[in-house]
Amino acid sequence: MPAGRRIIRRLLVRRASIRTGLRWKLSAAIALVGALVAIVLSLVVHNAARVSMLDNARDLADERVQIAQRNYELSGRPNFPDIKIDDPALPSALRAKVEAGRRATYVTEQPGGGPDIWAAVPLKDGHVLSLHTGFTDRSTDILTDLDQALLIGSIAVVLGGSALGVLIGGQLSRRLRKAASAANQVAKGEPDVRVREAIGGVVRDETDDLARAVDAMADTLQKRLEAERRVTADIAHELRTPVTGLLTAAELLPPGRPTELVLDRAKAMRTLVEDVLEVARLDGASERAELQDIMLGEFVARRVAAKDAEIGVRVVHESEVTTDPRRLERVLFNLLANAARHGRPPIEVTVEGRVIRVRDHGPGFPEDLLAEGPSRFRTGSKDRAGVGHGLGLTIAAGQARVLGARLTFRNVRPPGAADHIPAEGAVAVLWLPEHAPTNTGSFPMLTD
Numbered sequence: 001m002p003a004g005r006r007i008i009r010r011l012l013v014r015r016a017s018i019r020t021g022l023r024w025k026l027s028a029a030i031a032l033v034g035a036l037v038a039i040v041l042s043l044v045v046h047n048a049a050r051v052s053m054l055d056n057a058r059d060l061a062d063e064r065v066q067i068a069q070r071n072y073e074l075s076g077r078p079n080f081p082d083i084k085i086d087d088p089a090l091p092s093a094l095r096a097k098v099e100a101g102r103r104a105t106y107v108t109e110q111p112g113g114g115p116d117i118w119a120a121v122p123l124k125d126g127h128v129l130s131l132h133t134g135f136t137d138r139s140t141d142i143l144t145d146l147d148q149a150l151l152i153g154s155i156a157v158v159l160g161g162s163a164l165g166v167l168i169g170g171q172l173s174r175r176l177r178k179a180a181s182a183a184n185q186v187a188k189g190e191p192d193v194r195v196r197e198a199i200g201g202v203v204r205d206e207t208d209d210l211a212r213a214v215d216a217m218a219d220t221l222q223k224r225l226e227a228e229r230r231v232t233a234d235i236a237h238e239l240r241t242p243v244t245g246l247l248t249a250a251e252l253l254p255p256g257r258p259t260e261l262v263l264d265r266a267k268a269m270r271t272l273v274e275d276v277l278e279v280a281r282l283d284g285a286s287e288r289a290e291l292q293d294i295m296l297g298e299f300v301a302r303r304v305a306a307k308d309a310e311i312g313v314r315v316v317h318e319s320e321v322t323t324d325p326r327r328l329e330r331v332l333f334n335l336l337a338n339a340a341r342h343g344r345p346p347i348e349v350t351v352e353g354r355v356i357r358v359r360d361h362g363p364g365f366p367e368d369l370l371a372e373g374p375s376r377f378r379t380g381s382k383d384r385a386g387v388g389h390g391l392g393l394t395i396a397a398g399q400a401r402v403l404g405a406r407l408t409f410r411n412v413r414p415p416g417a418a419d420h421i422p423a424e425g426a427v428a429v430l431w432l433p434e435h436a437p438t439n440t441g442s443f444p445m446l447t448d
Helices: 002-016 022-075 092-099 137-187 195-199 208-250 257-283 296-305 325-342 367-372 392-402
Strands: 083-085 104-109 116-122 128-136 292-295 312-317 320-323 349-354 353-360 404-410 425-430
Touching: 002 296, 022 104, 022 116, 092 104, 092 116, 092 128, 092 325, 104 312, 104 404, 116 320, 116 367, 128 208, 137 195, 137 208, 195 208, 208 257, 257 296, 296 312, 320 325, 325 353, 325 425, 367 404, 392 425
Parallel strands: 312 349
Antiparallel strands: 083 128, 104 116, 116 128, 292 320, 349 353, 353 425, 404 425
């Protein structure tokens, strides 16, 4: 039963997340409005035509009963076969008007049939002369033809409105999709992309206003980020000299535990300053890779052995790659340092073709890192990354971008385990490009 409930819940969530295109929404709205307008107009026209025909029929009946009245007064008989004297079927409402000395007409509705038209007039001798006729076949045919024409017209209005909605909605949807695509390119680090130029067109509408607003926002954010990067680089550069002097002065102190503590903190500060400077250079997108041809498996095995001989390296498939060895080593060492600091042994490195995997058996990466990628000065959860400044993975991602590579992060869980089950380890995967990087301005994709 729990498994069945989970399946039903997934289906409901998937059903609730179905997306509907703008063109179809607009088409449905126009079709609905067109159908309502067509129905209302059809009812109004039908009723107006029916009332007009009934008025004409009543006028005709009134004229005939007046002619019959004159004939009766001259010859003593009405001279019309459908004229009756004191008809017992005369409606009571019409009889009351005639008895009051008034000439009148009256319409009755027959169940399942057309209307009946009555006309009556009082005679001088006290009798009542009346005429009873039905709705003519010609009038019925005219109403039927009118209803058919109104139905065909309503269908044409709905179909035409739907087609117009699809046309207008499709054009608007294409402009919005182009704007969204351009905005995504800007979000991925391509500041030269302009949303307004991407959507094109000469018509000014709300889409153009949105595109211009996005472009203005992107320009403002770019300027602010550039200003922050310059400030960060300037501060780190200015700190470099006094930190170096502090480290030199600490090395001159007499040996002892206090001196070791001072040296340790001074070295940590120097490392932090150097990392901040490196992040600032990577943010500036001015770094370029110095390419060489290397055998990836052999390169990783030698570098890892020099770093820590206890870390195992498994080369599944050797491959020759064109990359920057210095930057690749920087990425690899930062991933190993992160695994050693925040994970648990054993740490495993696997090389398969152009892919390098670094796995530990710790509590896994924080959820915000998996969702948003590395962020500077964010140490993550208290289970992992509880110490440090969050610059190691940020630098690794930046160097991977310069290499044209893709760096992804994921946690290892037992097959079919729920999200609340603790992870059995963390895996960082570096995907080197098949060809030498030519465009280093794109950010790495942070997806599983």
